[in-house]
Structures are given as structure tokens and as C-alpha cells.
Amino acid sequence: MPQLAKQTAITDSPFYPGNKSAYKQWREAKLRFLKPAMSDVLVRITDPYRLSAEENAAIAVCCENYNMAVYQLGDTSVRDKSLVHALGKQFAMEKLDANLRSDEDSISSLEVREQNGNQYIPYTNKALSWHTDGYYNPLDKQIFGIIMHCVSPAAAGGVNSLLNPENIYIALRDENPAYIEALMHPQAMTIPANIDSGEVIRQAQTGPVFMIKPNGRLHMRFSARKRNIRWRDTPDTQNAVAMINDFLADESNVLQVKLEAGQGIICNNVLHNRSGFTDGSIQKRLMYRARYYDAVESFKL
Numbered sequence: 001m002p003q004l005a006k007q008t009a010i011t012d013s014p015f016y017p018g019n020k021s022a023y024k025q026w027r028e029a030k031l032r033f034l035k036p037a038m039s040d041v042l043v044r045i046t047d048p049y050r051l052s053a054e055e056n057a058a059i060a061v062c063c064e065n066y067n068m069a070v071y072q073l074g075d076t077s078v079r080d081k082s083l084v085h086a087l088g089k090q091f092a093m094e095k096l097d098a099n100l101r102s103d104e105d106s107i108s109s110l111e112v113r114e115q116n117g118n119q120y121i122p123y124t125n126k127a128l129s130w131h132t133d134g135y136y137n138p139l140d141k142q143i144f145g146i147i148m149h150c151v152s153p154a155a156a157g158g159v160n161s162l163l164n165p166e167n168i169y170i171a172l173r174d175e176n177p178a179y180i181e182a183l184m185h186p187q188a189m190t191i192p193a194n195i196d197s198g199e200v201i202r203q204a205q206t207g208p209v210f211m212i213k214p215n216g217r218l219h220m221r222f223s224a225r226k227r228n229i230r231w232r233d234t235p236d237t238q239n240a241v242a243m244i245n246d247f248l249a250d251e252s253n254v255l256q257v258k259l260e261a262g263q264g265i266i267c268n269n270v271l272h273n274r275s276g277f278t279d280g281s282i283q284k285r286l287m288y289r290a291r292y293y294d295a296v297e298s299f300k301l
């Protein structure tokens with residue numbers, strides 16, 4: 001039988017504001033695993049279609065400790081998109097989120113392209129500010145897992161910065177537990193409706209920043225965009241958001257990764273951004289990105 005995460009009562013979770021003893025215990029254990037070095041999360045894999053038990057376990061352990069892993073294919077000529085589907089299945093990631101610009105198989109090919117109507121920054125060469133994916137999705141369609149595979153890097157730029165939301169949770173809760181309660185409030189953050197040419201293509205979404213997943217772990221909905229985000233108007237909410245933005249702005253807190261061809265990120269939807277980039281005449285940035293309603297799980301641990 002596959003070993004999958006069990007359902008956990010929300011009040012048992014260390015992230016539940018009232019559960020001080022579980023938080024204390026979890027925090028003690030977590031302090032060993034704050035900001036990773038690249039070597040802490042890098043896993044070399046021989047065949048993405050058939051991971052060895054060791055490769056699978058290594059990625060799962062990185063995701064357990066840091067919510068993220070970076071893999072490196074041994075054979076960088078393997079670049080068929082099917083490798084993303086295959087990798088996901090080996091971590092019980094199967095329920096893909098189809099979004100407005102994804103391809104027919106629900107995986108997005110992120111590259112610079114001409115766009116009609118609203119311009120989506122992921123398909124330009126502009127910088128992307130800090131966010132978790134799908135923060136504008138309905139609460140029952142949150143993105144818990146992401147795979148992003150680099151087919152080809154940009155000629156210059158296109159660096160991703162990554163940050164485990166658990167680190168920010170610790171900083172906020174240690175500073176003021178009321179910040180956590182403010183960010184768990186069901187009206188903490190509102191994303192206005194997406195309207196294109198007068199047509200509502202996505203309703204406004206209101207919800208918390210921090211949520212507890214069915215397995216008891218933390219989920220974060222967040223965007224650092226100044227426009228198009230409405231924060232609940234309370235001092236704790238405003239101060240907590242300011243603290244998050246300060247934490248993200250400090251490069252000593254984050255892992256910077258410039259994916260090379262044949263490398264990819266598997267993660268539990270950690271906070272991330274992207275620097276702007278320049279494509280060459282031949283060297284053009286292309287990433288395959290899959291978003292899942294499933295978190296990273298291991299069948300083989």
C-alpha cells in the first residue's frame with residue numbers, strides 16, 4: 001500500500017494558534033532546517049521516469065525538511081514534457097490545476113509569447129514579485145505542489161528565489177502570535193475579480209494567508225503585489241504583511257536558484273519570485289510548470 005499522509009485534526013497541528021506545546025516541539029525540531037544551501041536540496045536523478053528508491057526518498061526528505069527539492073537530470077537531453085507528469089506521479093502528485101494559459105495537458109510552457117487581452121507576467125520576460133502559486137484560486141482548489149522543469153534557461157537573468165513559508169510563520173509567531181491569528185482570519189486577503197474586456201473570468205477570492213492542510217502542515221496564500229490585493233484593515237494584519245515583505249526582501253533568508261537545462265524544482269508551493277531576463281536569438285527561456293492540488297508525498301519512504 002502506498003504510504004500517504006494521514007488526516008490530522010486541525011487542533012493537533014503545530015500551526016494551530018492555540019496549540020502552544022505542539023508549536024514549541026515542532027519549532028525546536030525545525031530550527032535545524034531553516035534556510036537551505038543548494039547542496040541541502042539538490043538531488044541527482046538518473047531516470048525521471050523510474051526514480052530509484054534512494055532518489056525518491058532523497059527528494060521526499062528535502063520536501064519534508066525544507067518543503068522543496070531541486071533535481072538534476074543525469075541526461076540533460078531528456079526534455080519531453082511527459083517527464084513532468086511522470087515525476088509528479090512518483091510523488092502522488094496527479095491532480096493538475098488547469099489555468100487560463102496552460103497547455104492542453106494542464107502543464108504550462110512558460111516562455112515569452114504574444115498574448116491577447118490581459119498580459120500575464122509569467123509569459124513575459126519581466127520580473128515576478130513574491131507569491132505562492134494559485135493564491136487567487138478558490139479555497140477548495142489551492143495549489144499544494146509544484147514541479148517546474150527547465151528545458152532551456154534565459155541567456156541572462158531569470159533567477160528564482162525560494163523561501164519556505166514555515167520560516168516566515170516562525171518569525172511572525174515569535175514576534176507576535178496575534179499576527180498568526182490575523183493571517184489565519186478568513187477575510188485576511190482579498191483578490192479582486194479578474195475582468196477581461198468587461199467579462200468576469202474569475203470571481204473575487206477572499207481567504208486566509210495561512211491555512212492548515214488536511215495532513216496538518218502549513219499552506220500559505222500570498223502575493224506581494226501592491227495593486228490588486230486588499231488586506232483586511234486591522235493593525236495586526238497590516239503589520240504582519242509589512243513584516244512578511246521585510247523578511248522576503250532580506251536575501252540572507254532566501255535560496256536563489258538559476259535553473260539550468262535539465263534541472264527542476266519540486267516543492268510544496270513555497271514562496272518564490274523570478275528576476276527579469278533576456279532571451280538570446282537562440283537561447284530562449286522555456287520552463288514546464290505543473291501545479292497540483294496534491295502536496296509532495298512519498299510512496300517509498
Ligand SMILES: [Fe+2]
Pocket residue numbers: 131132133272
Ligand atoms: Fe509562481
